[in-house]
Amino acid sequence: MEQKKIHKVFIDGPINPGFIGEAIAKHSDKKNIGAHSIFLGQVRNDRIGENEVAAIEYTAYREMAEELFIEIREDAFKNFPIICMHIYHSLGRVNAGEISLFVFTSAIHRKDAIDACEAIVERIKKEVPVWGKEIFTNENSQWKINT
């Protein structure tokens, strides 16, 4: 079953939109799927005082994060009647306008795909030990705080 095929979550650098298209295409042979829900996190060029965010540099406590991704995955299959799910998260530098998080759920019915996707995103933001350092256009930096 799909549930067992666990891919690597962390990707070096930004997540390519073409990769997202390919991930979608791979589901065309799962003909019991009726609905996909996708969440993408994109790096914003926030202005903080005089400064503008040029990029975020992500680091993680990988061993712990990878265990958590497995737990989030198992819980998602337990809590929602989904057919498959995928999570990708960037490490390293991701420029403003580039994508750093890709959560993808698929189900027979739309509500299940949508609810699962949202629940997974919330858990990632809250529980997974990843840190983003905002790199400003002037090369100063500060640690990001999630809202």
Place this chain on the structure above:
Amino acid sequence: MEQKKIHKVFIDGPINPGFIGEAIAKHSDKKNIGAHSIFLGQVRNDRIGENEVAAIEYTAYREMAEELFIEIREDAFKNFPIICMHIYHSLGRVNAGEISLFVFTSAIHRKDAIDACEAIVERIKKEVPVWGKEIFTNENSQWKINT
């Protein structure tokens, strides 16, 4: 503003995953976006008795549907602080495993993108005059009923 650039919603045949990737890529210059939410409807190979759905053939009352898509768009910008939104819907034959609906919302914050996307999908399913005829593998057919 983005709000004014209204593209064609209806697409002949399935929505290509590569097209979805390209639509995502186009948002990399909108650097105030922090979150994208995407919903995709995929045609299921449902079994109904002895029959299996091979494809859905979509027809629409186009003039009315197009007015509704504009209204849905305007309401989405009124009701949610989103930065942009796109809807694509197939007409004609879409095979099982192919994509027939693509709803794409973008916002500064994730909750707004997610809530707007879900609200738009619900309105499309409920209000837009589109009909799907399920074509079975034996070439029989029946009109689909949305749940």
Place this chain on the structure above:
Amino acid sequence: MGINVLLFGQVADITGKDILKIPVVKNTNELNQLLEKTYPALKSIKYSIAVNKKVIQENTALHNEDTVAILPPFSGG
């Protein structure tokens, strides 16, 4: 002179056409009666009615050149 009646999905299957030109009737209730008399199978299905591209909830007056659409349950997406 008359009213354009657009027919979709299951309704078009029942009537065998996707457009009807009919003489002006007073209102949508009269149009319903006329259609269900001509195509009794319509009585067995649920449909809604749009007048000039707006779904109506109650009996609505009709005028020359109005476009009425007979809409079986939607199944897009």
Place this chain on the structure above:
Amino acid sequence: MGINVLLFGQVADITGKDILKIPVVKNTNELNQLLEKTYPALKSIKYSIAVNKKVIQENTALHNEDTVAILPPFSGG
């Protein structure tokens, strides 16, 4: 012999390192005291603690070879 202390984000900036080897202390409260004595700037930030990759909510006994991580607020996604 000892405990591995992993330091991340803001905490690693404060300590200037991303790993500390320290002698065994009895529990996480003792570890906290030790760290905040050595790096007083830690007192001014919020952090949580994971013992062997599990976030703990209360004082937790530590043993030889345990791995403790000092985790400033997450900001992934």
